[in-house]
Amino acid sequence: MKRKNKNKNFLQGRECFKRMNFLYQASMLMAGRNNVLSAFYGQLCKNVGKKATLKIEPNIKRDFCKRCSLAQKPGLTTYLSAQSQKRRRSANSVPIDESAQVQLVCKLCGYKRHFNVNSNYKFWLDDPESVVEKRILDAKDTNITTVSTVSIRQIDTPSQDFPYIHGNKDTSKCNRLFSYLTGY
Numbered sequence: 033m034k035r036k037n038k039n040k041n042f043l044q045g046r047e048c049f050k051r052m053n054f055l056y057q058a059s060m061l062m063a064g065r066n067n068v069l070s071a072f073y074g075q076l077c078k079n080v081g082k083k084a085t086l087k088i089e090p091n092i093k094r095d096f097c098k099r100c101s102l103a104q105k106p107g108l109t110t111y112l113s114a115q116s117q118k119r120r121r122s123a124n125s126v127p128i129d130e131s132a133q134v135q136l137v138c139k140l141c142g143y144k145r146h147f148n149v150n151s152n153y154k155f156w157l158d159d160p161e162s163v164v165e166k167r168i169l170d171a172k173d174t175n176i177t178t179v180s181t182v183s184i185r186q187i188d189t190p191s192q193d194f195p196y197i198h199g200n201k202d203t204s205k206c207n208r209l210f211s212y213l214t215g216y
Contacts, residue, residue, distance in 0.1 A: 034132045038078050038194065045084050046089065047088045048080055048081070048084040048086055049086065051080055052081055052086070052088070055073050055076050056073075056074075056077050056082065056092060056095075057072075057078035058073045059071075059073035059074040059077060059101075059103040060095070060097075060103045060105075062103075063103035063104075063105050063109050064105060064108035064109055065107060065181040067102055067109060067139070067140050067190075068140075070102055070103050070109070071097070071102040071103075071140060074096045074101030074102060074103055074119070075100075077096075078096070078099075078101060086099070089157075090155070090157060091124075092110075095201055096147065097110075097138040097140070097141065097143055097145075098143060099138065099141045100138060100140050100141040100143070101141040102138055102140045102141070103141075104136060104138065105152060106136065106169075109138070109139055109140070110136045110137060110138055110139060111132070111137040112134065112135070112136055113137075114132055114133070114134055114135075114137045114149075115133045116132050116133075116135075117131050117132070117133060124126065131148060131149065132148075132149040133146050133147065133148055133149065133152065134146070134147045167191050170185050
């Protein structure tokens with residue numbers, strides 16, 4: 033019995049990712065022209081990802097309506113409005129926090145989505161430390177270049193930074209688990 037050589041460049045679910053990419057592009061193309069067809073393609077894209085148990089990137093999830101899966105393009109398929117909010121401690125006091133909120137209303141189903149606007153907020157996936165490895169396809173979709181981007185910060189004493197795990201006060205077990213997982 034021969035052992036199969038495992039291809040280093042094998043990407044699990046490649047065909048499903050290609051199909052989801054095509055459906056996403058088709059949904060974005062049809063948005064504004066034929067909204068029902070765009071919503072159908074968006075729903076198909078979500079279903080392909082669910083059936084293959086693949087994770088859809090959050091940027092792509094934000095482009096679809098949560099209720100009807102219509103590709104959201106402000107002005108074409110959604111109404112866009114901005115609201116400012118002031119938070120006060122009491123009725124006659126000075127405002128503590130001033131923030132803005134963007135509201136998107138789907139033209140097809142009427143679903144409202146609210147996004148808080150904070151210029152200092154950074155998405156977790158946009159942080160380079162959150163990416164374990166990055167896979168880059170070449171033009172022919174044959175080779176995948178894997179670039180490792182893991183950066184683990186050096187910790188002098190694990191007990192200072194990770195004293196408890198889920199409320200467990202037994203620090204010796206936590207330290208052993210931490211050293212086993214990180215190699216420190």
